Each structure stands twice: as structure tokens, then as C-alpha cells.
Amino acid sequence: MSKITAGGVPVTRIAVQESCGEPVRFAAEELSRYLESSLGVALPVAPGGPGAGAFHLSTAGPELWAIQGSDRSLVTVRDGCVRVLGDNERSVLFAVYDLLQARLGVRFFGPGPEHEHVPAAQELRLEAGDVLKSSSPFAYRDYATGSADTVDFFAKNRGNTVMCSLDGEAAVAARRRGLLLRGPGHVWSRFVPADALFERHPEYFPLVDGRRTPNGRTACFSNPQVRRIFLDNLRAYLRANPGWDIFAFWAEDVGDPRYCGCEECSRMSLPDWYVTLVNEAAPVVAEEAPRAVFELIAYHGTRQPPQQVGKLWRNGEGMLFNFCLGYTRDIYHPLTAETHGSAEVTDMYRQWRSWLDRADFRGDILVMDYVNLCEAPNQGPRGRALLWPMDVLREDTRFYLSEGIVGVGNWFCFERLCWPTPFGIWSWLQLWKDPERTIESLKDDFYPAYFGPAAAGLRDYVERLEERMHEPTSPANLERVRTMGNEIGTILPMDDDRLQHRLQVVRTHHEYCVLLKEIWLAFQQNDVERWTQLEKPFRAFFERTHRDVLTGEIDIPPNWAYTWYDWRVERGAVQALVSDPSLH
Numbered sequence: 365m366s367k368i369t370a371g372g373v374p375v376t377r378i379a380v381q382e383s384c385g386e387p388v389r390f391a392a393e394e395l396s397r398y399l400e401s402s403l404g405v406a407l408p409v410a411p412g413g414p415g416a417g418a419f420h421l422s423t424a425g426p427e428l429w430a431i432q433g434s435d436r437s438l439v440t441v442r443d444g445c446v447r448v449l450g451d452n453e454r455s456v457l458f459a460v461y462d463l464l465q466a467r468l469g470v471r472f473f474g475p476g477p478e479h480e481h482v483p484a485a486q487e488l489r490l491e492a493g494d495v496l497k498s499s500s501p502f503a504y505r506d507y508a509t510g511s512a513d514t515v516d517f518f519a520k521n522r523g524n525t526v527m528c529s530l531d532g533e534a535a536v537a538a539r540r541r542g543l544l545l546r547g548p549g550h551v552w553s554r555f556v557p558a559d560a561l562f563e564r565h566p567e568y569f570p571l572v573d574g575r576r577t578p579n580g581r582t583a584c585f586s587n588p589q590v591r592r593i594f595l596d597n598l599r600a601y602l603r604a605n606p607g608w609d610i611f612a613f614w615a616e617d618v619g620d621p622r623y624c625g626c627e628e629c630s631r632m633s634l635p636d637w638y639v640t641l642v643n644e645a646a647p648v649v650a651e652e653a654p655r656a657v658f659e660l661i662a663y664h665g666t667r668q669p670p671q672q673v674g675k676l677w678r679n680g681e682g683m684l685f686n687f688c689l690g691y692t693r694d695i696y697h698p699l700t701a702e703t704h705g706s707a708e709v710t711d712m713y714r715q716w717r718s719w720l721d722r723a724d725f726r727g728d729i730l731v732m733d734y735v736n737l738c739e740a741p742n743q744g745p746r747g748r749a750l751l752w753p754m755d756v757l758r759e760d761t762r763f764y765l766s767e768g769i770v771g772v773g774n775w776f777c778f779e780r781l782c783w784p785t786p787f788g789i790w791s792w793l794q795l796w797k798d799p800e801r802t803i804e805s806l807k808d809d810f811y812p813a814y815f816g817p818a819a820a821g822l823r824d825y826v827e828r829l830e831e832r833m834h835e836p837t838s839p840a841n842l843e844r845v846r847t848m849g850n851e852i853g854t855i856l857p858m859d860d861d862r863l864q865h866r867l868q869v870v871r872t873h874h875e876y877c878v879l880l881k882e883i884w885l886a887f888q889q890n891d892v893e894r895w896t897q898l899e900k901p902f903r904a905f906f907e908r909t910h911r912d913v914l915t916g917e918i919d920i921p922p923n924w925a926y927t928w929y930d931w932r933v934e935r936g937a938v939q940a941l942v943s944d945p946s947l948h
């Protein structure tokens with residue numbers, strides 16, 4: 365008896381729609397590869413039509429209309445043929461991955477085969493009729509990355525948008541899978557280049573404290589000549605860089621928040637100037653890159669809505685509005701609880717939403733979150749130990765959906781974050797697929813697959829570690845965190861090398877937790893000698909002490925691992941840090 369059957373008919377080959385593009389052919393290869401890993405059955409892939417005894421991969425229309433959501437996929441068995449369908453090419457690929465997960469127990473926990481779970485299966489019996497229907501509640505699910513491995517991991521978990529450069533390996537991997545390319549982001553300095561212009565035309569540049577001063581970011585936008593240069597260079601950029609699916613129109617990400625202080629520029633607020641530029645740039649993008657969605661952003665200088673400008677070009681039809689406000693929020697309580705920094709974030713959010721309503725905005729809305737801790741206020745030891753509050757992320761995701769927000773993204777800014785385990789990043793991507801899924805059910809899924817016989821012990825350990833890291837720091841709290849190290853060793857003796865390694869990764873994480881609590885305690889006690897002593901192991905932790913174990917588990921060094929220390933300690937702001945009620 366064949367190991368794979370469809371409505372009782374043995375399945376012996378994979379056929380792809382003859383006219384299909386690369387993502388569908390790639391989907392067929394992926395299906396073949398994982399069926400072989402799981403079942404030990406190698407099915408040949410060839411172009412062709414649907415027929416008995418075949419998987420047939422293609423895009424489709426009406427069959428999918430009954431499914432709600434974006435990137436709709438359907439696997440259905442008819443006359444002995446397994447039809448693998450998507451409403452676009454990437455959704456055919458998503459159908460393959462969803463089927464592997466639903467029917468063979470495959471899991472894609474992190475980038476690279478070492479973080480995947482492909483259990484050996486005896487058979488795959490697909491009954492006649494619909495086998496699987498899937499889709500995503502958010503139209504845009506974004507990850508900023510430069511790594512092809514990360515794009516691969518993300519697509520396997522239904523990610524569909526990649527923020528990357530157009531010419532790197534991530535863009536190649538994204539195109540191969542039919543994902544959307546988003547960018548370029550912070551590129552305004554190209555549009556009014558100080559090197560080429562400042563000497564002859566200092567008046568084009570911002571007036572700061574009475575002097576024209578290039579800031580690598582903005583210009584004297586009230587000068588019509590400057591706006592003409594800006595738009596000409598934007599047009600030239602778009603011609604030289606075709607390929608964006610989402611054109612992210614962001615000012616440069618530098619400290620100086622000012623545009624220009626000249627009399628004419630000072631007549632309007634910064635957000636007014638930004639939306640003025642949006643309204644002039646959007647038609648240029650529509651002409652030069654007609655397929656691209658135009659993205660505008662509420663961030664830094666544009667966190668508040670305009671006061672005078674009240675309209676967006678074409679009522680923002682086809683635009684994407686990006687709320688990038690969360691860098692001052694409290695990440696350990698749901699946004700709507702309005703604790704600590706979250707109150708100002710929700711206030712700015714509501715002000716912009718009401719401006720958009722008044723402007724009769726007809727575009728889409730996306731939110732970027734900041735659990736990566738690259739910005740102030742920088743959470744305390746639990747945050748620095750990358751123990752994300754998944755229950756909070758679930759609440760926030762459900763809130764965004766209820767607000768009619770159709771895009772989600774996060775400044776994960778990690779190519780790999782499988783430390784202490786990949787649970788955080790993996791479960792976040794599952795919430796983007798289904799925000800109603802409970803964290804407990806995600807844990808039920810993750811721990812046995814990732815830790816095998818050590819699952820129960822590890823889950824219990826991580827849950828208690830999260831609690832103890834979240835408690836206010838004190839000598840007793842430090843001791844409670846420290847003694848947990850003994851428990852990891854007693855969880856279970858492992859004779860499996862992969863599990864041994866995963867356990868070792870968790871041990872290094874515990875060591876880091878102790879170190880963070882020690883530094884925090886030294887801050888509290890104002891013990892300069894002690895924290896100076898701790899700085900050495902802190903700085904050496906990833907790059908030297910644990911590099912061997914952690915390579916491939918977390919980026920080395922992790923992005924923004926030291927920002928809080930540098931900002932607070934070197935600027936003498938330790939007391940402000942420990943007395944911040946949102947930190948522990």
C-alpha cells in the first residue's frame with residue numbers, strides 16, 4: 365500500500381500548473397523535500413495538469429472565495445487528485461507548509477533545519493473533500509531582515525512581507541517565495557544630497573540657530589526649488605531601483621528632529637510638512653512604480669498629526685499608514701492598559717486615527733511594535749533577557765485586529781532569536797495567523813516537539829524564570845534566580861546530542877539572567893565598583909565566553925544588547941533607570 369493516498373488512490377507524483385511562476389515551482393520542491401524527510405517517499409515533480417494520483421499545485425479563484433482573510437489557501441481532494449491551491453503564488457507555498465504542519469506534525473520553530481521538527485510518519489491519508497483551509501487575518505505580516513534563512517523561516521510561518529535591501533540575499537529569497545518587498549525606508553538624504561548641493565546652495569538646507577546646517581536628513585522644504593530637487597531625485601531613485609511592492613517613505617532616522625527653522629518653514633508644524641511632501645511624492649511613486657503601495661509613517665517628528673494640512677492625495681487610496689509609535693510603550697502590559705509610556709502612545713495613536721477619519725482616509729493601516737528593546741525606556745532584566753510577554757503580545761494583536769488594522773510588523777531585528785528557546789518568535793508568528801490561539805496551547809505544541817522528554821521540566825523552568833526575572837530586583841530575588849541554575853541540570857539526563865545542545869543554550873541564558881540581576885542590584889545599591897567589575901563579563905558574554913554554544917541560536921552580538929547600559933551608565937543616568945517604575 366502506498367504511504368500517501370488521496371481518497372484511497374495512491375499518490376505518486378507532484379504536478380505544477382504549466383504557466384506558473386517560480387513560487388509555485390518552489391512550493392512543489394518543498395512539498396517533495398518534506399514528504400521525503402517525513403515519510404521517506406520521494407515524489408517526482410513535473411509540470412502538468414491535475415489528475416488521479418497527483419498533488420497538483422496551482423493558483424485558483426472561485427474555489428477560495430468562501431475563505432475569509434488574506435493569502436487564502438485550500439487543499440482539497442477530488443477524483444484521487446490533491447489540489448493544492450492559493451489565491452496568489454505565495455499562498456500555494458503557504459498551503460504546502462500549512463499541510464505539512466497540520467497533517468505530518470512538522471514545525472518550523474526557527475531559521476535553519478536545526479530548529480525544525482520533522483517527525484517520521486508512517487503514512488499520509490488524505491480523505492476526499494476539503495482537507496485544509498487556511499488564511500491570515502492580517503494582509504501584511506512584515507519582518508525586517510537581511511538573511512535568506514530568516515526569510516525561509518518567516519515564509520514557512522506565513523510571513524508575506526520582507527523589509528530588506530533590493531540587492532541582497534533576503535530579496536532573492538523573498539522573490540523566490542512570492543513575498544512582498546518593502547523599503548527603502550530611511551533614504552531622504554539621497555533626495556537632497558548635502559555633498560552635491562550645500563556649497564552652492566546653503567539656503568536649501570535647514571536653518572538651525574541662525575545658520576544653514578545640513579543634518580543628513582531634511583531640507584528647507586518651504587523653498588519650492590528644494591521640493592523640485594527632492595521629487596526629481598525621488599523619481600530618479602525609483603527608476604534606478606524598481607521592484608518595491610511597498611514604498612516606505614521615511615525621513616532619515618537621525619537624532620536631529622528638526623526640519624528647518626526658517627521663517628517660512630516655521631509657519632507649519634513638522635507633520636504638516638511631512639504630509640505636504642507625502643502628497644507631492646505619492647503621485648511620483650504612482651507614475652514610476654504603479655504597482656507599489658505608498659507607505660507613510662507616524663514616527664519621531666511625525667508622531668502627532670498635522671494641524672493645517674487635512675488631506676491626503678486621493679484620500680490615501682492604496683496607501684499604507686504605518687504606526688511606528690511603540691518605542692516608548694510599556695511592553696509588559698497590554699497597550700490598552702495605558703500603563704507608563706503606553707498612555708502617550710495610545711493618545712498619539714488616537715489623535716492620528718481621528719485625523720485620518722477627518723481626511724476620509726481610504727488606505728490601510730499597519731502597526732510596528734518594539735519588543736526588541738532598541739529604544740528607551742528599555743525594560744529591566746526580564747526584557748534584557750529577551751523573555752517576551754507573549755500574553756501581552758496576544759492581547760495587542762487582538763486589539764489591532766479589532767481596530768481594523770490590517771498590517772503587523774515588529775522590529776525583531778534578529779536574524780536568529782532561539783535563546784533561551786525559539787518559543788517567543790515562533791509563537792508570535794502563530795498569533796499573526798490566529799490571534800485567538802492561547803499561549804497555553806502554543807506551549808503544548810512547542811515544548812514536546814522541541815525538548816522531547818525534557819518538555820515538562822523545561823516549560824516549568826522557563827515559566828518560573830519569567831516570574832522571577834519580572835520580580836523587582838533585590839538580594840533575595842537575585843538568590844532565587846541564581847538557585848534556578850541547579851534545576852536545569854536535574855531536568856533529565858539526555859543521550860540525544862541535539863537536546864543536549866538545546867539544554868546547554870538554556871543554561872547560558874540562565875547565566876545571563878543572573879548577570880543582569882547582579883548588574884541591576886549593583887545599580888540599586890549605587891555600588892559603582894561592583895557594576896564596573898560586572899561590565900567585563902557582560903561585554904564578553906556573547907562575543908567571547910559563549911560564542912561557541914550560541915552561534916546559530918542568537919545573533920552575535922545581539923542587536924541593542926548594550927544600548928541600555930551605554931545610554932544609562934555612561935551618561936550617569938543609573939538612578940533614573942532604577943527608579944523608573946516600569947523597570948525592575
Ligand SMILES: [Zn+2]
Nearest residue numbers: 584624626629
Ligand atoms: Zn526653511
